[in-house]
Amino acid sequence: AQSVTQPDIHITVSEGASLELRCNYSYGATPYLFWYVQSPGQGLQLLLKYFSGDTLVQGIKGFEAEFKRSQSSFNLRKPSVHWSDAAEYFCAVGSSPGGYQKVTFGIGTKLQVIP
Amino acid sequence: DTGVSQNPRHKITKRGQNVTFRCDPISEHNRLYWYRQTLGQGPEFLTYFQNEAQLEKSRLLSDRFSAERPKGSFSTLEIQRTEQGDSAMYLCASRTSGGRGQETQYFGPGTRLLVL
Numbered sequence: 001a002q003s004v005t006q007p008d009i010h011i012t013v014s015e016g017a018s019l020e021l022r023c024n025y026s027y028g029a030t031p032y033l034f035w036y037v038q039s040p041g042q043g044l045q046l047l048l049k050y051f052s053g054d055t056l057v058q059g060i061k062g063f064e065a066e067f068k069r070s071q072s073s074f075n076l077r078k079p080s081v082h083w084s085d086a087a088e089y090f091c092a093v094g095s096s097p098g099g100y101q102k103v104t105f106g107i108g109t110k111l112q113v114i115p
Numbered sequence: 116d117t118g119v120s121q122n123p124r125h126k127i128t129k130r131g132q133n134v135t136f137r138c139d140p141i142s143e144h145n146r147l148y149w150y151r152q153t154l155g156q157g158p159e160f161l162t163y164f165q166n167e168a169q170l171e172k173s174r175l176l177s178d179r180f181s182a183e184r185p186k187g188s189f190s191t192l193e194i195q196r197t198e199q200g201d202s203a204m205y206l207c208a209s210r211t212s213g214g215r216g217q218e219t220q221y222f223g224p225g226t227r228l229l230v231l
Contacts, residue, residue, distance in 0.1 A: 004157075042224075043119075043206070043222040043223055043224045043225065044158065044206065044208075044222040045222070046219050046220060046221075049219075090157045090158070092157070100146070100148065100163075100210065100220050101160075101163050101170075101171050102160055102171065102174065103158075103160050104160070105156075105157030105158050105159070106157050107155070107156060107157055108155075108156075108157050
């Protein structure tokens, strides 16, 4: 069965600092990987996704993620965090084909940004 | 507003009652998904429609849960004989098809259910 581990429940970074949120997945075949953001009172928003091809994926809001098959990881990065990035971030893995079916989400990482 | 809409946004019910939630996807989206999110957890996939066909329902939590999309447009999620453990946020999402899954999935704001 597929699974996702987000080892950091809560992360605090200073505004302007770099950010890396960790995600490890377990899936037998080639995974479909996603990062979502959920702000208070807002719906889930897709930041980026990896289905195939280039292992470094660019997303919205200046985020990127790198798929590393050897490490079963899909870490999310941003070079300079803004206060508006404070939110909860979810990594998810989907089964092929289609990607979005039977998606399994991680528990989430809550990001706090301090001035 | 052309996003995914869900109604009601909040629902309080007593244990044992039936509840129904509605999701209106983005108009040209033929794929529709339901998820449940409990406090402190990530969303949990429940079921999936392509047009009016329910292609995946093995993740529905019990036979008390059912979903429909009769005309391939809006969808309803019904929970019969609600239990306190059903208290959660129920999320709907939609997307277009084709392109080997490259299209973005858009989520609605959710319906928050509280079972007393």
